[in-house]
Amino acid sequence: MNNLIIKTxxxxxxxxxxxxxxxxxxxIVALDNLHCEVFQGEVFAFLGxxxxxxxxxxxxxxxxxxxxxxxxWLFGKENVDHTAMKKVGYLPEQPNLYGYLxxxxxxxxxxxxxxxxxxxxxxxxxxxxxxxxxxxxVMHLIxxxxxxxxxxxxxxxxxINDPSLLILDEPMASLDPVGRKxxxxxxxxxxxxxxxxxxxxHILSDAEMIADRIGILNRGKLVSVGKLDDLSHSQxxxxxxxxxxxxxxxxxxxxxxxxxxxxxNRVLVRLDDKEALSSLLRQIDKWGGRLESIIPxxxxxxxxxxxxxxx
Ligand SMILES: Nc1ncnc2c1ncn2[C@@H]1O[C@H](COP(=O)(O)OP(=O)(O)OP(=O)(O)O)[C@@H](O)[C@H]1O
Ligand SMILES: [Mg+2]
Numbered sequence: 001m002n003n004l005i006i007k008t009x010x011x012x013x014x015x016x017x018x019x020x021x022x023x024x025x026x027x028i029v030a031l032d033n034l035h036c037e038v039f040q041g042e043v044f045a046f047l048g049x050x051x052x053x054x055x056x057x058x059x060x061x062x063x064x065x066x067x068x069x070x071x072x073w074l075f076g077k078e079n080v081d082h083t084a085m086k087k088v089g090y091l092p093e094q095p096n097l098y099g100y101l102x103x104x105x106x107x108x109x110x111x112x113x114x115x116x117x118x119x120x121x122x123x124x125x126x127x128x129x130x131x132x133x134x135x136x137x138v139m140h141l142i143x144x145x146x147x148x149x150x151x152x153x154x155x156x157x158x159x160i161n162d163p164s165l166l167i168l169d170e171p172m173a174s175l176d177p178v179g180r181k182x183x184x185x186x187x188x189x190x191x192x193x194x195x196x197x198x199x200x201x202h203i204l205s206d207a208e209m210i211a212d213r214i215g216i217l218n219r220g221k222l223v224s225v226g227k228l229d230d231l232s233h234s235q236x237x238x239x240x241x242x243x244x245x246x247x248x249x250x251x252x253x254x255x256x257x258x259x260x261x262x263x264x265n266r267v268l269v270r271l272d273d274k275e276a277l278s279s280l281l282r283q284i285d286k287w288g289g290r291l292e293s294i295i296p297x298x299x300x301x302x303x304x305x306x307x308x309x310x311x
Contacts, residue, residue, distance in 0.1 A: 004076060005165050005196040006038040006061065011070035013056050030056040032220040034070065038198055038213075043191050045207035046200040047301075048217035049309055054200035055093050057217070058169045061198075062090050074165065086114070089163035093170055095154035099143030103134055103153050106142060107160060114161040128156040133182060147174035155183070159190075166190065168199040172206050184210050208301040216308050223308050231304055238297040239277055241269045245289035252287065266292070 011034040017026045031053040038044045048054050059065045074084040097106055111121040129138045132152040151174045172180050187197055187210050201207045215225040224231055244265050259270040271277060
């Protein structure tokens with residue numbers, strides 16, 4: 001399929017670690033048999049707890065490390081050399097940028113590596129500096145930047161070659177709420193231009209707001225992948241029921257085993273799934289209660305993530 005931008009097949013990475021002065025060798029399966037596909041124009045969020053294998057995957061995609069097993073295709077071609085990287089923008093997990101350069105010098109340096117000519121370079125750098133909100137500090141040395149400023153500069157360098165595919169490792173780390181909002185807007189703008197974005201994150205709510213699809217990685221294994229709505233609908237859906245009953249009936253309510261909050265005559269019950277709803281409604285009727293509301297609780301990405309990771 002020609003709109004397949006990233007494809008991995010059985011991708012695996014095993015690290016060997018030598019301890020006790022070379023006496024013992026431990027193996028760490030950082031990534032285990034990853035099958036993954038990302039299509040053109042998609043925003044794909046790669047989520048997982050610390051040590052899940054997100055950075056390992058990203059380094060495999062960008063050929064910074066090599067797989068123990070499995071294969072990678074970028075833009076429909078097997079990723080056997082660095083040629084595909086010309087069309088990729090990459091933001092590493094902890095951008096370690098040259099501290100003795102100013103932000104502008106650094107961007108110019110990266111643009112030169114990509115072979116952009118002077119006119120294009122100047123124009124693009126100015127646009128990007130403005131876009132990532134670094135105008136005030138771009139003539140200052142990077143070593144005096146705050147972490148968020150480094151992150152913004154890292155994002156600008158990832159965009160310098162006008163990439164078709166962006167691979168971003170924790171792009172929202174160190175950004176303040178305004179920076180995160182700017183970042184989300186930027187990602188959606190890039191998506192509208194037809195670009196493909198693959199990013200890893202811990203910030204689930206941000207992923208929820210911009211990702212078309214998410215993949216959840218846990219201990220090196222992709223435990224689920226899909227649209228958030230599809231993923232969370234496959235789970236049971238909790239509901240919150242509020243009703244009013246006569247105070248004489250309140251003592252009976254501990255019969256309901258689920259989460260209950262009582263405030264005066266008003267009772268709120270959180271049920272884990274809709275199955276329990278009809279029996280509660282019958283109970284309320286028996287108590288002579290008055291139903292106030294039934295509100296389905298959409299499972300947030302956070303709930304879903306926690307369930308998957310705890311499994
Ligand atoms: N060079 C290495 N040598 C040995 N083990 C490594 C190496 N790089 C990564 N690992 C191990 O591989 C596993 C996955 O690490 P990785 O950095 O990919 O996780 P991550 O999902 O990016 O985590 P985080 O959210 O903390 O960034 C971890 O157990 C890590 O310790
Ligand atoms: Mg990481």
